[in-house]
Amino acid sequence: MSLLHEPVLRWYDDHARELPWRGPDASAWSVMVSELMLQQTPVARVLPVHEAWLERWPTPADLAAESTGEAVRAWGRLGYPRRALRLHAAATVIAERHGNEVPASYDELIALPGVGDYTAAAIATFAYGRRHVVLDTNVRRVLARALQGVEFPAPSVTRAERDAAAEVLPEDPATAATWSVAVMELGALVCTASNPRCGDCPVADLCAWRAAGHPAYDGPPRKVQTWVGTDRQCRGRLLSVLRDSDGPVHRSRLDATWPDEPQRLRCLASLIEDRLVVDAGPDTYALP
DNA sequence: GAATCGTGGTT
DNA sequence: TAACCAAGATT
The missing domain is CATH 1.10.340.30 (Hypothetical protein; domain 2)
Incomplete structure (x- = not known):
């Protein structure tokens, strides 16, 4: 316990x-x-x-x-x-x-x-109500701070991390379920990634990270996804047009959403490959 | 293991 | 305002 x-x-x-x-x-x-x-x-x-x-x-x-x-x-x-x-x-x-x-x-x-x-x-x-280790980004962050004393967990789940989470998982399945959702909620509302509200934390006096004086993260750089100009942004633009249209759409309407033609064509092809878009006739596209 | 995949609120 | 980040999965 x-x-x-x-x-x-x-x-x-x-x-x-x-x-x-x-x-x-x-x-x-x-x-x-x-x-x-x-x-x-x-x-x-x-x-x-x-x-x-x-x-x-x-x-x-x-x-x-x-x-x-x-x-x-x-x-x-x-x-x-x-x-x-x-x-x-x-x-x-x-x-x-x-x-x-x-x-x-x-x-x-x-x-x-x-x-x-x-x-x-x-x-x-x-x-x-089954008993499983539930490791999401919130649980990982809370346990990294409370148990390990570091600001953020490793980029991907480690064996030691999973073992530690299993170690603190209550034995009774119903209690374990409530524990998991409670830790997630704590991470979402109090033990947040930035500006954690340690003053509102129920386990502040047990927290290893707080006891250590809130040392700054010193692990490998956490990847920040770029957005402007990426294929993801382009795909989003294209799909947005189809999503907001009742029926099939002429290619000219897709052309208007993204100026870089090679990228636009590549992204349209990838959306079709992913089955998010279908070819609906000559120069016409639609949701599947 | 690393790259890729949307979106929009917050700071 | 650019950066950060949100209950990950798939390849």
């Missing part, structure tokens, strides 16, 4: 946000949709899209019955639209091979498109 458990669990009881995918009435599908949407995307932006998504597609089979293009359109501006395709593909597998029920085991979950280690552990834990 880690000394961290009681204060963190009590803090969560008092400060947890009420989110639609939490609580006893949330379906496993609701949890799964939220987890895919929350990959690299802030809660505030996910909330309205998640609500509309669940209203429109209450079960995996409902989504699977739709075109992938409708999924991409409903995804809106959440970013990384391939996640919409993967969620649609996962829904199809669930409808066809899992009786339209989101599977509960980690092994079945991680076999689904778009579901990696974190998401499989999160769904198994938060939707079904």
Whole structure:
């Protein structure tokens, strides 16, 4: 029993946000949709899209019955639209091979498109109360600070880090689930990447990083993604036009979004390759 | 292991 | 204002 458990669990009881995918009435599908949407995307932006998504597609089979293009359109501006395709593909597998029920085991979950280690552990834990180590960016940061005494964890998950997280995971599955969501919440609201609110932290007096005097990060430089002029920006522009159009679009409308022609053509080809866009006739393109 | 993949709020 | 960063997955 880690000394961290009681204060963190009590803090969560008092400060947890009420989110639609939490609580006893949330379906496993609701949890799964939220987890895919929350990959690299802030809660505030996910909330309205998640609500509309669940209203429109209450079960995996409902989504699977739709075109992938409708999924991409409903995804809106959440970013990384391939996640919409993967969620649609996962829904199809669930409808066809899992009786339209989101599977509960980690092994079945991680076999689904778009579901990696974190998401499989999160769904198994938060939707079904299974006991797994849930290592997201928040949990990693909180544990790096509280246990290891460093400002940020290593660029990728290390064996020692996973072992340490397993070490502090409560034995009882239900408590472990609450612990994981509580640590995530603590990382999201208090133990933030920049300007952490240590004054509001329930484990400030147990924190190794604070005890060491908040030493600055001295690991390998953390990569900062460039944006202006990248293929990602170009792809975003192109897809935005299609998303906001009811039907197929003439190439001239895509041409207007990006001046660099070789890059524009390359990005359009990659969107087609990714099945986010389809060739819909002479000089015409559309969502799939 | 490193590169790639969107978007927009915050500082 | 440019940089930072947000419940990662895939190749």
